[in-house]
Amino acid sequence: MLTKIKYTEEDLIALIKSGDQNAFSYLYDNYSKTLFGVIYNIVGNAAEAEDILQNVFLKIWRNFYTYNEEKGRLFTWMLNIARNSAIDYTRSRQNKMNLKNYSSDTLVNEINKVHVNNVSYDHIGLKKVLTELKQDHQTIIDLAYYKGYTQVEIAQKLNLPFGTVKTKVRQAIITLRRIIK
Amino acid sequence: MDINTIISSGLLESYVLGHSTAEETMQVKDLCAKHPEIAMEIEAIEQALITYASVSAPEISGNFKENLFSKLNNTTVKTENPGSAFTPVRSVFSYKYAIAASITLLVISTVFNVLFYSKLQKTSAELSMLSNDKKQYAEQLEIQQSTLKAMQDDLAMLTDPNTKLVKLASTIATSNSMALIYWNSNSHHTYISEVQLPKPPEGKQYQLWAIVNGKPVDAGVFDLAISNGIDLQKMKEIPGVQAFAVTIENKGGSLTPTLTTMCLLGNV
Numbered sequence: 001m002l003t004k005i006k007y008t009e010e011d012l013i014a015l016i017k018s019g020d021q022n023a024f025s026y027l028y029d030n031y032s033k034t035l036f037g038v039i040y041n042i043v044g045n046a047a048e049a050e051d052i053l054q055n056v057f058l059k060i061w062r063n064f065y066t067y068n069e070e071k072g073r074l075f076t077w078m079l080n081i082a083r084n085s086a087i088d089y090t091r092s093r094q095n096k097m098n099l100k101n102y103s104s105d106t107l108v109n110e111i112n113k114v115h116v117n118n119v120s121y122d123h124i125g126l127k128k129v130l131t132e133l134k135q136d137h138q139t140i141i142d143l144a145y146y147k148g149y150t151q152v153e154i155a156q157k158l159n160l161p162f163g164t165v166k167t168k169v170r171q172a173i174i175t176l177r178r179i180i181k
Numbered sequence: 182m183d184i185n186t187i188i189s190s191g192l193l194e195s196y197v198l199g200h201s202t203a204e205e206t207m208q209v210k211d212l213c214a215k216h217p218e219i220a221m222e223i224e225a226i227e228q229a230l231i232t233y234a235s236v237s238a239p240e241i242s243g244n245f246k247e248n249l250f251s252k253l254n255n256t257t258v259k260t261e262n263p264g265s266a267f268t269p270v271r272s273v274f275s276y277k278y279a280i281a282a283s284i285t286l287l288v289i290s291t292v293f294n295v296l297f298y299s300k301l302q303k304t305s306a307e308l309s310m311l312s313n314d315k316k317q318y319a320e321q322l323e324i325q326q327s328t329l330k331a332m333q334d335d336l337a338m339l340t341d342p343n344t345k346l347v348k349l350a351s352t353i354a355t356s357n358s359m360a361l362i363y364w365n366s367n368s369h370h371t372y373i374s375e376v377q378l379p380k381p382p383e384g385k386q387y388q389l390w391a392i393v394n395g396k397p398v399d400a401g402v403f404d405l406a407i408s409n410g411i412d413l414q415k416m417k418e419i420p421g422v423q424a425f426a427v428t429i430e431n432k433g434g435s436l437t438p439t440l441t442t443m444c445l446l447g448n449v
Contacts, residue, residue, distance in 0.1 A: 021250070021253065024253070025246075025250070028246060028249070031231070032241060032245075032246070033234075033235035033238070033241065034230075034231045034232075034234045034235045035234075036235075036238050036241050037233075037234030037235045037236070037237050037238035038234045039238075040237070040238035040239070041234070041237055041238065046238075046239050049238070050241060050242060050245060053241070053245075054245070054248070054249055054252070057249050057253075058249070058252060058253070061253055070206075070207075070210065071203070071206060072196070072199065072201075072206055073196070073197060073223070073227060075197070075227050075230075075231065076196070076197055076198070076199045077199075079198075079199055079230075080199045083199075129233065129236055129237070141233070144194075144198050144200070145198060145230060145233070145234070146234075148198075148199070148200075150195070150200040151191060151195060151200065166190070166191035167191075169191060169194050170189065170191055170194060173194055173226055173229050173230070176229035176230070176232065176233050177225055177226075177228070177229045180228070180229060180232045180233075
């Protein structure tokens with residue numbers, strides 16, 4: 001969490017663009033756990049997720065000059081890099097293993113599997129989050145967040161009206177905001 | 182637009198999750214600049230997502246950050262748009278590669294054309310040879326078929342109940358000379374076979390005579406050498422034959438037999 005704020009986001013971006021490693025270290029401290037969480041929830045394996053996370057941070061460092069604030073949040077930009085890297089990795093791993101019937105369902109299953117894994121998690125506690133977050137909200141937020149589904153795609157996949165999906169995404173995030181306060 | 186309507190529209194969540202269109206993104210940026218409430222809402226959404234993902238994963242290995250930063254030092258960071266400076270160089274290179282690739286393809290194509298052309302020539306030569314062969318075989322087959330037809334006719338004649346076998350014996354008691362005549366009383370076909378006669382003198386030929394009503398009728402000359410196939414020579418068709426006789430005549434045959442040279446005789 002962004003507790004010890006040393007830089008404003010504008011300063012942070014400008015410094016990293018100039019090649020400042022201290023600023024990049026700050027960026028790492030603030031976002032590594034989140035990006036790791038995104039990757040881990042997609043690939044389902046901590047060791048593989050760490051390999052991907054390293055590549056993701058190297059990509060962020062090398063390509064930082066391409067980040068354009070006009071085109072979205074820094075978090076969103078990094079989320080896209082992490083999510084795409086993890087999804088690409090999962091696809092090529094699936095291809096290598098030559099598993100048939102790899103579909104979106106498999107990925108959702110993997111995500112669900114991760115949530116019941118008996119691994120020790122962090123401070124606030126996943127249990128608390130998950131007990132408070134309704135199952136359908138969790139499914140929708142995971143699709144939107146980890147799978148990169150748009151709200152329209154979620155509506156199609158779950159066969160729900162678009163308005164319902166929109167409401168549920170919003171409610172899920174409101175619930176999360178209440179839990180983490 | 183009412184701020185609460187915007188906040189509850191789902192647009193801000195889409196924006197943070199990276200799903201908004203370019204147009205929507207511009208719209209959100211505008212709204213943020215105008216309304217601090219919207220900027221705060223976006224921060225809150227982002228914070229919720231950051232926390233949600235960070236609690237749903239195990240701890241990262243202790244030495245991970247060190248390893249990452251040691252790799253970072255080996256990586257030069259690009260600071261400002263280097264793209265434009267490289268573009269023309271790259272395009273010259275890509276032209277060169279494109280030209281080289283085109284020439285290579287042209288050469289390969291030419292080689293294949295030559296190969297295929299010579300192959301085509303060879304194939305059409307072979308084809309004309311084969312069609313010549315085919316023509317020859319067809320001709321041979323025609324000959325064989327007509328031979329077969331003749332033999333079948335011969336056989337049919339020999340097995341005909343109206344065909345009579347006449348053995349011609351030598352007029353000289355000590356001679357082994359002989360011949361067989363097949364004569365059909367109905368169709369009047371006459372054949373000579375199994376001829377055992379000495380070679381005729383130079384300029385002479387054996388001639389067959391049919392005796393009809395006591396008078397000799399020319400039935401044709403014949404040679405000793407028998408053509409391929411069945412030993413059977415077709416003679417003239419003569420009705421009402423009572424006997425057959427063979428004389429030696431000048432080559433080509435005579436109108437009347439030279440009785441002194443008669444060597445074979447047989448009654449029907």
